[in-house]
Amino acid sequence: MIDAINKGSKKDLVLFEKFKQTVLVKGKSFFDENINICSPENFLMFEEQYIKNYISAKNISFREKTALQTVGTTKSFKHLFVNYLWLYNYFFSSINNKYYKVSRTKKSKIEDVSFLLGYELDEKFFPEYGFANCGISYTQNKYEEVCVIHIFIKKLFENQDLISKEEELQKEIKSINVKNELEFYRGKEYKKAGIKAILLFLLFPDKYEPIVSYADKEMIVEEFLGEIGNDVDEDILTIRERENIITSFYTDELIHKWNKNKQLSRVIKNKLQLGMFYDSASAKLKEIIPYDEDYLGKIANDKCKNGLLAEELVFNTYYKEFINKKGVVLQPILQKLVDIKYIDFKDENYNELMKKSTKDICHFSKNI
Structure with missing residues (x-):
């Protein structure tokens, strides 16, 4: 699927190949090949520090949590941890292009990894372009995603021939289940981890898509x-x-x-003022009444002008249609708010929205 990504991202694949040879094959740190990181001692320490001693507090950032979890640990262990973080951050798009907008800048990726080591790493170690937005689920479930990375790399060094066995490696990646494989894991049942899709593409780009969702x-x-x-x-x-x-x-x-959300948004733009509503039973926009003041009456007309019809449309579409698909419900709305720069991932508005119910978020969208 090499043709399915932009030219800049193709260059970043070369960087991943270096990471693969250094970390996944040799077991060395990508940032210092003199440091052996893939050892039973480090794997055990990761499970003790990051999983067994999991910090669930919501009032401190992920960086602050990892800093606390690595206090007093060895240089080798810290390098293992930052290699995990590098792999987690690698796929995020770092530039605006015809497919994606910036979801994590190169500078942010450097800071995220350098933070634990106490010094800034050379930018040559980091992708210039990236591949995808990765989605809200991947961003929110960083703890779970990093746990999957740990299981994957640990498996490679428990079976050192695995990296060269294509069919077996693909099956191993797809079958990773953090809930079953980590004794002290406290996260959610997470069979559809985004990093699994990322690893499959990076290792087998001719067979898999650069799609996280x-x-x-x-x-x-x-x-x-x-x-x-x-x-x-x-x-x-x-x-x-x-x-x-x-x-x-x-x-x-x-x-x-193929994207129902994109299809709908385009239809909404053209049809909403004509008096349409979304019928979840047929999954189609239907005409309820012509947009005529005499027919609508003053109250109905005011509702249309005030955006209440739009609010109902958004609510029906995203809440009722996707309510049983966890993770899909919030993504289209919040992503759209980010796309039009109404909110930013780092804004207080975004963080506040994440605490609200799906219904509240749907109703909030009428104000944009």
């Missing part, structure tokens, strides 16, 4: 094939071959074919 993959398959088979990644490969698709599924031409 499982929901997006499923929507693509449902649109082109009608239903999801045994393996969504194999389904997408089938779609590419059958439809002769060599570009990203996020191009304007393709995204409006």
Whole structure:
């Protein structure tokens, strides 16, 4: 799927290959090859410090938590930890391009990793472009994602031939289940970790998509094939071959074919003022009454002008249609607010919204 990413990101794949050889094959630190990081002692210490002694406090940042969890630990262990963090941050898009907007700057990636070591690392170690926005689920579940990275790298050094066995390696990545594999793990059941999709693409770019969202993959398959088979990644490969698709599924031409949220937003823009509503039973916009003052009456007309119809539309669409797909409910709304620069991931508005119910977020959107 190399053609499905921009040219800058292709250069970043070269950087990952260096990481792979240094860390995943040799077990050395990507930032100092004189330091051996993939040892049983360090793996055990990670499970003691990061998992068993998990800090659940919500009033301190992830960086502050990791700083507390690494107090008094060895240089080698800290390097293991920052290599995990490097891999977690690697995929985030660092520039604006035709597919994605900045989701984590290169500077932020450098700071996130350098923080634990106490000195700033050379920018040559960090991707210039990145690949994707990664989504809210990946961003919010950093603890769980890093746990998956730990399991993956630990498996590589428990079975040192694994990295060279393509079929077995793919199965191992897909089967990682943090809840079953880490004794003191306190996070959620997390079978669809974003890092698994990322690792599959980075290690096998000709077989997998640079797509972190499982929901997006499923929507693509449902649109082109009608239903999801045994393996969504194999389904997408089938779609590419059958439809002769060599570009990203996020191009304007393709995204409006499969992404229900994009389809709806485009229809809303054209139809909302004509007096349309979203019928969740048929999953279609339907006309309720023509936009005529005499017919609508003063109250109905005022509602349309005040955006209450828009509020109902957003609520029906995102809340009722996606309520059973955890993680998908909030993403389209919050991402749209970020896209139009109404809020920023670092703003207090965003943090406050994350604490609210889905219903509150839907109603908040009418004000944009």
